[in-house]
Amino acid sequence: MSTTTRWLDDEEQRAWRAWIDLNAQLSARLNRELQAASGLSIADYEILVALTDRDVPDRTLRMYELGERLQWEKSRVSKQVSRMEARGLVERRHCADDRRGAFVDLTEAGQAAIDAAAPGHVALVRELFFEGLSADQVRSLGRFATTVLGRLAD
Template identity: 55%
Template sequence: MDGPSSPIAPSGRADAGVGTPWLDADEQRAWRAYVRMQGLLAARLNRELQLESGLSLADYDVLVQLTDTPEARLRPFELQHELQWEQSRLSHHLARMRRRGLVEREECSEDGRGAFVVLTEKGRQAITAAAPGHVGVVRRFFFDGLTREEVAMLERLTTRILDRLSDADAETQGDVG
């Protein structure tokens, strides 16, 4: 739970000649601010959530996905797709959550390899108890500081970056040029 790098280039490099892709002064400042913001924000959200409910952000995300599903159960690979997590991260995390009684494992008759992750009553109570506080923290630290135009722009902007990241993944996978 930390974040991308801060000052980006060593020894005050900024706006160097063509060929080297350094950032200019505006970009440097923006990058530093972004990086620091996301690091502190994530740390704060994690800490508050942990203190108030004993859940980590990762737990929270998994539980939300499960409650958003009719039967409160999902195949791990579906969960993986929703959360965009690495497979082994999910596997390890589900194992830990199972140990804590937040979810259960259920065999899958249709596919002998697979399984279902099922929300337990304890899991449901945990997410129900945690959600209002967590949303409140997000609102207090994030949205209360932004105008509606900024929120809209933020969505456009982050979505665009997201597309670039996905495109790069697709290229690496599918061997397109």
């Protein structure tokens, strides 16, 4: 075991703090504005996007597929779907093939909600995050994030 710790130097300290603060504030802001503009939370939005990514007329996914795509715990998926079902955004449907399983279907109301919410949300992401970034910077940001993400998967 080591006896000394290699602390973060000033530059690293600054970068790390800025990173942490940015994430906290960016997600808080996106959540707040999305909520105010459309009554959806980020969690709602992510579920709806996952369902909408399916080709028409298959706006449906198994619970476990939702969990895999979003990298969510199964209990998290289950609870989120319950809340959204209560608001009419999605519906659960029994699965005939696998009697343990359940499908989650996008409803008309859910489709309408995501259609209404998406343009404003994307515009805000653009304004807050991509504004002033060159294509090169976007690419290298993406590369960096993907690299770290890869390390996390191990």
